[in-house]
Amino acid sequence: MGGLTTSLFIGSQALEAAEGALNATSNNIANANTPGYTREVPQFTEGAENLTDGVVTGGGVSLSSLQSIRDELLNNQIAQQTSAQSSVDTQSSSLQNIQTLFTSNGEDIGSALSTLSSALTQLSASPSSGSAQQAVLSAGQQLAQAFNTTANGLTSAQSAADGQVSETVSQINTLTQQIAQLNSQVGQLTAQGQDGGTVEDQRDQLVQQLSQLTGVQVSQSSNGEDTITTGNGSPLVVGNQSFALQTTTGTNGFQQVIDSSGNNITSQIQGGTLGGAIQIRDTTIPGFLSSLNALATQLGTAFNAAQTGGFDSTGAAGQDFFNVPTTGGAAAGISVALTSPSQIAISSTATGASGSNGNVANLSAALTTAPTAGGSSVENGYSSLVFQVGNAASNASTESSAIGDTLQALTNQQGSESGVSIDEETSNMIKFQTAYEAAARIVSTIQQLDTDTMDMGSSQSF
Amino acid sequence: MRVNPNFVPDIENALNQSQAELNTALEDVATGKSVNQPSDNPIASAALVQNQIETADVDQYTQNVSSASSQVEAASSALSNVVSLLTKAVADGTQGANGTTSASGLQSLVQDVQDVMTSVVSQANATFQGTFLFGGTDTANTPFTPNGSGTGYTYNGNEGQNSVSIGDNQTIQVNMPGDQIFDNSSASVLGALTGLVTALQTAATASQGGGTVSAADTQAISTATSNVNSALNVVSQQQEFYGNVDSQLSSQTTFLQQETVSLTSQQNTLEGVNLAQAATNLTQAETDNSAALAAAAKVMPNSLLNFLSNPT
Numbered sequence: 001m002g003g004l005t006t007s008l009f010i011g012s013q014a015l016e017a018a019e020g021a022l023n024a025t026s027n028n029i030a031n032a033n034t035p036g037y038t039r040e041v042p043q044f045t046e047g048a049e050n051l052t053d054g055v056v057t058g059g060g061v062s063l064s065s066l067q068s069i070r071d072e073l074l075n076n077q078i079a080q081q082t083s084a085q086s087s088v089d090t091q092s093s094s095l096q097n098i099q100t101l102f103t104s105n106g107e108d109i110g111s112a113l114s115t116l117s118s119a120l121t122q123l124s125a126s127p128s129s130g131s132a133q134q135a136v137l138s139a140g141q142q143l144a145q146a147f148n149t150t151a152n153g154l155t156s157a158q159s160a161a162d163g164q165v166s167e168t169v170s171q172i173n174t175l176t177q178q179i180a181q182l183n184s185q186v187g188q189l190t191a192q193g194q195d196g197g198t199v200e201d202q203r204d205q206l207v208q209q210l211s212q213l214t215g216v217q218v219s220q221s222s223n224g225e226d227t228i229t230t231g232n233g234s235p236l237v238v239g240n241q242s243f244a245l246q247t248t249t250g251t252n253g254f255q256q257v258i259d260s261s262g263n264n265i266t267s268q269i270q271g272g273t274l275g276g277a278i279q280i281r282d283t284t285i286p287g288f289l290s291s292l293n294a295l296a297t298q299l300g301t302a303f304n305a306a307q308t309g310g311f312d313s314t315g316a317a318g319q320d321f322f323n324v325p326t327t328g329g330a331a332a333g334i335s336v337a338l339t340s341p342s343q344i345a346i347s348s349t350a351t352g353a354s355g356s357n358g359n360v361a362n363l364s365a366a367l368t369t370a371p372t373a374g375g376s377s378v379e380n381g382y383s384s385l386v387f388q389v390g391n392a393a394s395n396a397s398t399e400s401s402a403i404g405d406t407l408q409a410l411t412n413q414q415g416s417e418s419g420v421s422i423d424e425e426t427s428n429m430i431k432f433q434t435a436y437e438a439a440a441r442i443v444s445t446i447q448q449l450d451t452d453t454m455d456m457g458s459s460q461s462f
Numbered sequence: 463m464r465v466n467p468n469f470v471p472d473i474e475n476a477l478n479q480s481q482a483e484l485n486t487a488l489e490d491v492a493t494g495k496s497v498n499q500p501s502d503n504p505i506a507s508a509a510l511v512q513n514q515i516e517t518a519d520v521d522q523y524t525q526n527v528s529s530a531s532s533q534v535e536a537a538s539s540a541l542s543n544v545v546s547l548l549t550k551a552v553a554d555g556t557q558g559a560n561g562t563t564s565a566s567g568l569q570s571l572v573q574d575v576q577d578v579m580t581s582v583v584s585q586a587n588a589t590f591q592g593t594f595l596f597g598g599t600d601t602a603n604t605p606f607t608p609n610g611s612g613t614g615y616t617y618n619g620n621e622g623q624n625s626v627s628i629g630d631n632q633t634i635q636v637n638m639p640g641d642q643i644f645d646n647s648s649a650s651v652l653g654a655l656t657g658l659v660t661a662l663q664t665a666a667t668a669s670q671g672g673g674t675v676s677a678a679d680t681q682a683i684s685t686a687t688s689n690v691n692s693a694l695n696v697v698s699q700q701q702e703f704y705g706n707v708d709s710q711l712s713s714q715t716t717f718l719q720q721e722t723v724s725l726t727s728q729q730n731t732l733e734g735v736n737l738a739q740a741a742t743n744l745t746q747a748e749t750d751n752s753a754a755l756a757a758a759a760k761v762m763p764n765s766l767l768n769f770l771s772n773p774t
Contacts, residue, residue: 032468099500102507110511117515118522124627125526128593128601347599349622356599356622361633368630379515387508390500397501408475412466421467423766430770 004446004453006050010060011442017044018436020063025428028420036205038418040066040197067195069418075204076218078410079211083271085403086212090164090276091284092396094157098288099393101153102386109150109382112143113367117379120364123346127357133313133341136363140303140321141336147296151331154289158254161281165255166247168213168274175210176228176242179203183225184240190224200224210236215271231275232268234259254281284392289329291385296331299378300324302366310345310359318345318359473758480751487744490735497733506732513732517725523628524718529591530626530636531711536590537637538704541697544585544651548694551578551655555687558662561680568666568675575662579655583615586644586652596640598622605640606652615652617641628714638703649696654689661686 021042031037043066047059104110116139123132182203186196196203207226210216215231221239228237235243243260250256256266257274267282269275300322307318321344325333338344348358370377376384466472490496500507551574557563558571586606588595597605599622609616619640625633644651661682665675 095501096499103499104510104514110514114515114518118518121519121522121526121627124625124633125529126591127599127624355593355597355601355624357624357626358622361625361627364627365631379512383508383511386500386511387504390502390504390507393499393501394504408471411471415466415468415471416464419466419468421464424467426766426770 004449006057008443008446008450010047010058011439011446013047013060013062014439015436015443017042017061017063018432018439020066021432022429022436024066025425025432029422029425029429032420032422032425036201036208037198037420038068038070038201038204039420040068040195043067065193065195066197068197068200070200070204071414071417072220074410074414074417075207078407078414079208079216079218080271081403081407081410082208082211083215083275085400085407086273087215087271087276087279088396088400088403090161090273091280092393092400094161094277094280095284095389095393095396098154098157098285099389101150102389107146107149109143109146110386112139112146113379113382115139116143117364117367120360120367123344124357124360124364127346127360128313128355130341133344133346136344137336137338137341140338143299144322144334144336147292147299147331147334151289151292151296151329154285154292155329155332158281158285158289161277161285162254164273164277165257165281168272168277169245169247169255169257172210172213172236172274173242173244175206175213176236176244179206179210179226179228179237180240180242182206183237186224186226187240196224211272213272214269214274230259230265230268231270232265234261234263234265288385288389289331291381291388292331293329295378295381295385296329296334297324298371298375298381299366300330300334302369302371302378303363306359306362306366307345309348309362311347311350312345313342313347315347315350317350319343469761473754473762476754477751477758480747480754484744484747484751487740487747490740491737491744494735494737495733496735496740503732510729510732513725513729517722517729519630520718520721520725524715524722526626527628527711527714527718530628530634531708531715533590533593533595533636534704534708534711536588537595538701538708540585540588540595541643541701541704544582544697545694545701547578547581547585548651548655548690548697551575551658551690552687552694554578555658555662555683555690558665559680559684559687561675565666565669565671565673568662568669572659572662572666575655575659579652579659582644582651582655586640594619594640595637596643598637598639599624606644614656615645617645628711629717632714634707634710634714636707638700643697643700646693646696649689649692651690651693651697654686654693658683658686658690 021044024040024042028039043064044061045064047062049059050057102108102110116136119132119135119139123129123136126132182199185199186203189196189199203226207216207218207228210228216236217229217231217233219227221227225239226237227235227239229235234245236245237243245260246258247255248258250264250266256264257269257278259265266278269278301324303322304320304324307321310318312318320337323333323335323337324330345359345363347356348362349356367378370380375381489498497503497506497510554571554574558568563571583606586596587604593601594605597603597619600619603618605617605619606615607618608614617640621639621641623635623639624637625635627633645653661679665679665683668679669675
């Protein structure tokens with residue numbers, strides 16, 4: 001049977017345990033708003049029982065550890081959704097910029113096509129009017145400029161995305177270095193049988209940041225260290241070692257992403273700002289640009305064919321209206337070749353050409369008629385390009401809000417597991433306060449009993 | 463089950479969403495348009511590009527119809543003048559051919575028909591906004607000028623015909639080369655008038671100083687008069703061409719007006735905002751936003767701490 005000393009020992013252990021638990025509670029409350037913090041729950045363990053004189057007595061309590069409540073699977077899901085959302089957000093913001101190029105504002109291709117079309121219609125009514133001729137020439141120049149502006153706008157959006165690629169890669173490298181350092185700390189803690197705690201919180205937080213930059217796959221080994229690879233399996237962090245990605249200028253003039261083994265993994269990168277920027281730069285914008293170039297070439301070819309089939313106001317055979325470059329972008333380089341309104345091939349005959357309008361209908365038809373080889377007219381082609389751009393922008397923002405909803409649900413779930421509840425901590429505080437007070441009472445009671453025992457038989461006691 | 467104690471992100475999200483809805487509703491009401499950028503409605507945006515082009519075209523077609531119509535009316539009125547001038551010449555010729563007209567009478571008839579001739583030529587050279595009405599597509603040369611021998615007129619215009627666009631793939635011919643009207647191979651106006659002047663001149667010369675007009679001379683006047691009459695019929699026929707064009711133009715005007723209305727209504731359907739709906743949406747969004755704010759204000763300061771007494 002244990003003596004008073006045992007009870008005193010149990011009481012002081014209980015005091016320590018309650019103190020430790022109060023520490024955890026106050027730390028939880030202090031970090032209630034710290035991003036990435038996971039609440040810590042004190043783990044109490046019963047002390048080894050004593051067998052004295054055939055009687056088993058309890059061995060008190062000890063605070064074995066503080067355990068962070070986290071769910072790695074949930075963290076991985078959140079990382080994936082974060083990558084997906086960050087990718088569509090990057091694309092969406094670029095597309096928002098791009099679509100202003102296709103918004104009707106008087107300077108866009110649609111307005112210029114409309115101006116040219118009505119200038120030609122006016123020319124058919126007054127073929128010999130200098131101002132009507134000038135109007136057609138100016139409208140042609142406006143259209144060529146609209147093509148140039150739109151193409152340049154697309155190209156600069158592409159360069160902006162390219163800039164994002166190299167910036168993001170350097171951010172990724174900084175993060176992977178930090179993660180590798182934290183990994184080794186977590187490994188050491190795990191080796192000591194301790195919970196990773198705040199170090200793991202920091203690492204998980206960095207992994208979330210990393211997943212915003214690019215899609216990653218995270219797996220945790222038994223020693224608590226994360227192994228992180230890109231979506232296609234190129235290593236980023238293994239244990240306490242990080243592997244830097246590099247960028248190098250590719251044959252297309254854009255930054256290519258090279259992994260630590262020297263492989264070009266640009267086209268395999270998915271998700272995150274990096275994936276989104278690469279998608280916009282290498283797929284979305286080139287798609288728009290090629291449609292735009294095809295449209296510029298179609299316009300130039302059809303209009304030039306109509307123009308060379310007629311005769312200008314001096315009776316000379318019509319010359320090309322537009323210069324369409326065959327190398328480089330047709331849309332970026334298209335310009336008006338004619339220098340004077342009198343060069344517009346208004347007439348279909350060489351004799352008496354000055355007042356005749358026989359060729360104007362052919363010029364108008366170049367805008368509205370589908371090419372014989374198939375496809376759609378310039379006007380319809382532009383209108384479907386507007387649809388493509390608008391649809392891409394609208395899809396990106398719809399997708400972003402859909403993923404946002406999923407992400408919010410996951411974050412809520414994570415919060416419900418790992419978040420600090422002030423109410424809960426307050427209750428715990430009261431609980432541990434009471435426990436501490438009770439343990440203190442035990443200690444003071446035992447002390448009193450000890451004194452009483454000492455005083456046994458002394459005259460003063462009676 | 464443990465619930466997420468941190469409801470701030472949820473509140474922020476709810477506030478964001480209601481704010482975004484409020485902004486959209488406000489923009490709809492303020493601009494009166496539901497499509498402000500292509501992503502708002504890609505299909506409508508694509509259709510609006512076509513609508514914009516088509517609307518501008520229809521506006522221009524309407525202007526073309528109106529200017530073509532003025533040109534045709536000017537030509538038609540010139541031809542009406544020519545018809546009445548020729549009618550006068552026929553009357554003069556008929557008078558000259560009755561065999562009883564005095565020498566001075568014949569002389570004044572010659573003068574009359576010469577005046578008619580001058581007036582007809584001036585009508586044939588009439589211009590509309592600086593362009594010759596009867597010169598084909600030639601804009602540089604006066605259509606009818608006296609020929610070198612002084613006995614008639616030469617046509618300097620060409621045979622060109624201009625067609626004005628008045629609809630998609632729809633054009634209308636608005637002019638007729640002057641020689642088909644005034645120098646038609648079946649009955650030439652200018653030729654017949656010249657003939658009448660010559661015949662009257664011959665008779666007037668013969669009757670001068672008490673001479674007599676021969677039967678052959680009278681016959682010549684009569685023949686020349688009937689030639690003028692035939693030419694008059696030709697002009698009347700050609701005038702019908704302009705009448706036809708004019709009536710086609712006015713029916714096209716009606717069509718274009720309907721087209722404008724339907725394009726405007728299409729544009730409204732595509733990008734317009736139903737104002738009643740938009741105003742309701744705005745009120746709804748305002749209510750949602752206030753509710754979200756009120757809820758946030760109510761729930762955020764609450765915790766167990768509010769209900770615990772301070773430690774004494």
